[in-house]
Amino acid sequence: MPRFAANLSMLFTEFEFTERFAHARNAGFEGVEYLFPYPYQKEQLASLLKDHGLTQVLFNLPPGDWDAGERGIACLPDRVAEFREGVDQAIEYARALDCRQVNCLAGLRPPSLSEEDAWQTLQANVSYAAEKLSAEGITLCLEAINSRVDMPGFVLDTSGKVLALMEAVDADNVRLQYDLYHMQIMEGDLIRSMECLLPWIGHIQFADNPGRHQPGTGEINFSNVFAAIDRLDYDGWVSAEYRPSGDTGASLGWLEG
Ligand SMILES: O=C(O)C(=O)[C@@H](O)CO
């Protein structure tokens, strides 16, 4: 089976955030990710990881005002200074948590911003972040997120756009974050796509579709998908990023194979 991690922003939400680390470990996970570490002291998070023998697999660069609906600021020309500060903050947390990957959320394009200006800003910000993170030995992931259901207006909504950006930026430490849920909505053909995109994939996440719940609740054949990942020469993490349809513990049948 692939090397699975638990996304603590979606799994074990029956518990306080700081208690979720123990529950993830008890369920058999060795790695965790979550949206943002920034509301917590990095020392506290580092202790939680150490106490439970967990690896911090990934977190996101600061996204702007998440609660107000922002989903990243990397494409916004008037937020470049804030983006750069966010890269510094992420590096501090990544160092403390010994985290080797961070994800850059491209952001939603406001109607007043042209596609060209959004793209040029995104490209410049990703180049900047990649160079700074490279000096720390950290990979910058770019996730393609579906713009049909969850994030209308999200700038990077296909794997093709992420690859085009990677080609333009041309940095060794930039990789595609391949989320099976988003890719099923936007592109389908999951197994063949992963095989083709493998050289560019740095991180994989999953949820079933529709509903974004655990494997077995929707249309994706996860036994075949996980078997395909096993066959590929993929040495990264595969993170459970779904909303359990009930109790998290009861949603983990897929871990057993
Ligand atoms: O929404 C998703 O899918 C994610 O992976 C979040 O972490 C935003 O990148």
Ligand SMILES: [Mg+2]
């Ligand atoms: Mg994802």
